Every structure is written in structure tokens, then in C-alpha cells.
Amino acid sequence: MEFFVISVLNGVVHGLLLFMVSAGLTLIFGMMGVLNFAHAWFYMIGAYIGFTCTRTIGFWPGLIAAPIIVGACGVLIERFMLRRVHRFGHAHELLLTFGLAFIIEEVIKLFYGDFPVNYAMPLYMKFAAFTLYEIDYPFYRLFMGGVAIVIFAVLYLLLTRTRVGLIVRAATHRPSMVEALGHNLPVVFMGVFAVGAGLAGLAGAVAGAFFPTGPNMGVDFGTLVFVVVVVGGLGSLEGALLASLLIGLFMSFSVGFDGSLADLLGLVGLSDWAHEVGGLLTLQLSTIAASTPFLLMLLVLLFRPAGLLGDRQ
Amino acid sequence: MRKLLSALALAGAGCLLAGEAMAEPVKLAIIESLSGGQAAVGKMFLTAVNYGLIKLNNEKAWPDGFKLLEYDNQGGASEASDKVKAAINDGADIIIQGASSAIGGQITGDVLKHNLRNPGKEVIYLNVGAEAMEFTGPKCHFYHFRWNGNAEIRLRAMLLAMNDANALGKRVYVIGQNYSWGRDVQRLVHEYASFGGYTVVGDIIHDVNKIQDFAPYVAKIKEAAPDTVITGNWSSDLLLLMKAAGDAGLKVRFASYWLDQPGNIANAGATALGHYNVSSFNAEANGEATAAFADDFKAKTGQYPVFVQGHTVHGIWGLGEALRTLKLGPDGRLSVKQLAFAMEKVRFDTSMGEIAMRAEDHQALLPLVVSVVSKDAKYKVDGTDMGFKPVRLISGKEAAGPVQPSCNMERPPAS
Secondary structure, three states: OHHHHHHHHHHHHHHHHHHHHHHHHHHHHHHHOOOOOOHHHHHHHHHHHHHHHHHHOOHHHHHHHHHHHHHHHHHHHHHHHHHHHHHHOHHHHHHHHHHHHHHHHHHHHHHHOOOOEOOOOOHHHOOEEEEEOOEEEEHHHHHHHHHHHHHHHHHHHHHHHOHHHHHHHHHHHOHHHHHHOOOOHHHHHHHHHHHHHHHHHHHHHHHOOOOOEOOOHHHHHHHHHHHHHHHHOOOOHHHHHHHHHHHHHHHHHHHHOOOEHHHHHHOOOOHHHHHHHOHHHHOEHHHHHHHHHHHHHHHHHHHOOOOOOOOOO | OHHHHHHHHHHHHHHHHHHHHHOOOEEEEEEEOOOOOOHHHHHHHHHHHHHHHHHHHHOOOOOOOEEEEEEEOOOOHHHHHHHHHHHHHOOOOEEEEOOOHHHHHHHHHHHHHHHHHOOOOOOEEEEOOOOOHHHHOOOOOOOEEEOOOOHHHHHHHHHHHHHHOOOOOOEEEEEEEOOHHHHHHHHHHHHOHHHHOOEEEEEEEEOOOOOOOOHHHHHHHHHHOOOEEEEOOOHHHHHHHHHHHHHOOOOOEEEEOOOOOOOHHHHHHHHHOOOEEEEOOOOOOOOHHHHHHHHHHHHHHOOOOOOOHHHHHHHHHHHHHHHHOOOOOOOOOOOHHHHHHHHOOOEEEEOOEEEEEEOOOOEEEOOEEEEEEEOOOOOEOOOOOOEEEEEEEEOHHHHOOOOOOOOOOOOOOOO
């Protein structure tokens, strides 16, 4: 029981954090079809901005500055780089963002060094929210989960209840018609990219205070963010939330699960044989806990390629 | 006339070439992670090797000097393999590498194959960082020399020192990464239970540098209620584990091998206090001697030696000791085979104590220091008010484990 409750708690919060980082990518990928490989690196920029602001103007101004600055970077990238390769297709956009990722990482290393920096939350936020089964649960994790939920709510309302959201959604399905109706399509796309990037920056500023902020941040989150978007379905915000929660719970539960395929075969009496064969059959699920998201992605792509809640695109 | 001129020209060129052949510096190739995730560590090895070469050049350990070639293995084993080929093509006599046992495993295999196929043109693999047991076990070979510790030596030193300080307790948990090094640590912690006087109450193996959220692991550790958690984790795995433990209010002592990596203490903050670490050098460990080494290192490189740099420098000095006993071969070049024979007998004094190379498995018996993170340390790290205060200096002989029976080293004839 204890294991179940703690795993659910950890899984949900970790999933919400993943959602916070990938919400922007869902928007960009879904609405514009741009494979933004550098999304996790926007997250990294946000974290470093948060770090710099904490040391100069304060933690909370940092949380406001990070999305604005990263959003501005997004605007510049979209306007001067992505727009030029748009006509060559999605592969070129991916290559561009791939190169951007490297450049961002090296530039950050140039200014901040090769080692992780000490980006920490203010001391008054460093306490245990509650104690469950004698383990303290840090308040900051709940704060991160809260921020993720707020982001989801704001995005959802923006997309479904405002005129801007209406135009953005229409531009996804019928771009030429929207343009014919007189809306400025390039500006719409630029706005979407900026909001997506800004969200990644905010996620970085918030999560960077909890996780180590260092040059490897982009690499750590890079592939996981794509998994979330693929599993959730392109363009589906609810799908991204569902996928993040699933992945978070999967990872959390598999950590505590020491079973392997051999144990499963033990149900039909083949346990000894399986243990003799060894190798893949005796691989415990807990040792590959971090790879379970990719297993999930494989399953989803096999059985439901559009993603869990995606449209057929 | 033209024939005379061309003959003279050729003769002149021949003289120049002949002159070149007589002046052959020893070529060292450092194949390290100079880009990518482990770049910071790779660069530390490079700095240490350069510092070590200063002494060798000053004392003229080799009359024609040394040439250091740098190769970036980009943190991957297959890239490292390509760079080994490139280094050998460029004439390298010695290949140096340290960051990552996975890459070291690739390099040692490639060097062995090359030496088998090219007798007379052997290269030596100077291992200054790969600590998995296999290098002096099933993968040992005559041209591999390990100048750093290994999982067993470090564990022995840690257990001796922590038991001395009554810090180990009776219940030990081990958590590690799922590759050669992590699995070695796990196996050894189980094997050394009676030596250290503890019971292993649980163990975890997890993916390398993929886990962001260690809270579930901390929950598992909490359930087992250990006194000490031994972990071979490094880089973000170690940092995240410690932070998660600190956040959860887990009252446990960490015994780590790589806590002194720059950036760790700054990032962990006060959570790091009271945890133990075993390393190959500490400026405070042996009074005047180690302080002098640290100051000289700082004078020449700009910072105190940290992390892996102590034993890397000693490894290069070990190379110097071996070269000192050699004479030029008949073709004026260094005989790598003779160098290997000389290196396996090396024994010299350093500021930390005596280092001796063990001929049976080419593992250096080096002194280690176990320290605790404390505000009382003399040398602070990472710009914080904390440092590593030495608890006990363990000599090479005390720390040394037995030769592994799986090491069957084939020795070439001592021609």
C-alpha cells in the first residue's frame, strides 16, 4: 500500500513536470508541424536565465523574465531562420533545430562553464509540505506540479475560449482559408512558436531550481519530450498531459518492480528454464525503469500511430 | 650537371631525413571525452596529463622529449575506437584515457588486438580512470597499465576508514548504475560484507544518467532503513540521488567514490555535509607534502588538483620512472615492449605515499584518502564554505585487493 501511494504521488508530480516541459513542443509540433529538436534546449536557456536572475534581481523576477526572453529568442529564430527553410519541408526544419541545439549548448558552456551551476530555490520554499510514511515530501515539487496544472488550464482556455485560439486552431487545419479571410498567417505561426518557446523557458526556470542546472540538461530531457508528444498525439494538449502522466507513473512504478519476464514465465511453470537462459528473460524491470517511456512509445506507435488522443494527420 | 644537382639534392634531403630519425620524441595520445556530456571530466584528465609532463620534461626522462597528441572520443566507444586507429597511424606509443570504463573497455580491446597483429609496433594503454574490475581481470593484458584505483581497492579503503571512524554502521544499502563499473561495486559490496562487518539490506541497479527523478529509489531505500548507502554513481546520477535523499529527509550516510567532482558540492549544498568520499588525492591528507604538490599544481594550471587529477599526474610520473631506466633502441626509437617491462616494476614515492605497479595484473597499488564533507576542511571547494576533510590516509599495500584469478596475462618473451 505504501509503495502504491508513494509511487502514484511521485509519478503524478514527475508527469506534471514532463508536461510542463513538453507543453510548448506539443503546441509547436501540433500547430505548425515543426519538429523543434531544440525544445529541450529552450528549457535549458530558461533555467540559466532563472539562475542569473536569482543572483541579480531575484527568484520571482526570474520566473517572469525567463519565458519572455526565451519567447523573444523563439520569435527571432522563427522569423529569421525557420521561415527560410519552411518551404523545403519538415526534414530541413528538424536539421536546423538540431544544429541550434548544439549551438545553444556550446554558447551556454562558453558563458557559464562546463559544470553544473548552483541554481537553488529561495530558502523559504525549501521545506517539507507533508510527511507521508516517514518520508518528507518537498513543497517545491508540489509547486512545480501546481505550475504545470496552471499552464495546462491557461493554454486550454486560450485555445478553446478565445478568438486567438480559434484562429490558431483554424490555421492548423485550413491555413490557406484563414489567410484568405485576411488573418496574418506568418504572425500567427510566429506567435505560436514564441508561446511554445516561452513555456519551455518557464519550465526551465521553475524546474531548474529543483534539478541540477548544467550543460547536460538539454540532452537529459531532449528525447523524453519527444516521446511525450508522440505518445500523446500531435497537436493534442490533453494528449500531452495524459502521456506525461502515464510516463511519469510508468517510470515511478517500474522502479519498485523487481519482476522480470522469467517471473512471468514462472506462472506457467517455466521459471527455472527462463532463469537458466538468462539474458533478456531475467532482466528486471527496475533496472530499465528509465527506458520504459520508449517501450510505451513503441507500443503506441504499433497499435495507435496517431498517438493516444491525436487526430489522424 | 643536372644529374649532379639532383643527386646532391637527394643526398641533402637524405641527411635531413636521417637527422629526423634520430630525434624521436615519445608520442603520447590522449583519447578523451573532450566534447559532449563528459567533456568537463575529459578536460580535467588533459590538464593533469599536461602537468605531469612538465616534470618529465624538466628531468629529461626521455632525451628527445615528449609529444602529446589530443583526440576527442566524443564520449562514445565507437568514436574512441576510430580515434585509437588514428592515434596509432600518427605514431603514438602510448594511449592515455580515463573517463568512463565503457570507453576504456573499447580501447583496451583495440590495443590488445593491434599489439597481437603488429608485433614490434606495440602501443601501451595507460589507464588513468577506468575503474571496472575487468581491466585487471578477464580483460588484462601485458600492454595495459592501470594507474588509478579500482572498485575493490576503493571499497577496501572506504570500509577501513569508515569503520575506524565508526561511521559505517551495520546496515548497508548499495545503489549503482547498470554497467560494468556499477555492477562491480554492487558485487563487491556483497562480497566484502564480512570484511566490513555489515549486512547488505538491499541493492538497486538503475539506468546510467537517464533517471531524473530519484524519489522512488529514495522511497525504496527508506523502506530498508540502512545506516550507510554505498554508491558508485557519478555526475548527475549522484547529485540527483543525494538531493532526492536530502529532500525526503532521509537520515542516511552516503559513501561515494566521485563526490569530489567539481560542481557537486556547490549543487548539493548543505545536503552534502557528513557524507564520505574516497579519492586518490587530498591536499590536506599528508601535511606539507600534499600541500606542496597542490600549490605547485595550482601555480602551473591555475587551480588546485581535484577529482581524478591526482592519480593521473602520478600515472604520468610512473611513466617517467619507467623511461628513466631505458636506453635508446638500436634504431634510435623507444621500444614500447621494453618500456612495458620497465613499467611493471616501477615503484616510487609521491606526496601521498608510495605507489608500486603490480606486475601480475598491472594494477598500481596506490594510496587513497577517505574524507568527509565538512566545514572544517582546510581547502574549500566550488566556492562554498565546505571541503573534504581527510579521515584516514590508506597506504597502497593496505588498500590493495588480491590479484583476480581471472587475469591470465600472456607475457611476451623478454628479448
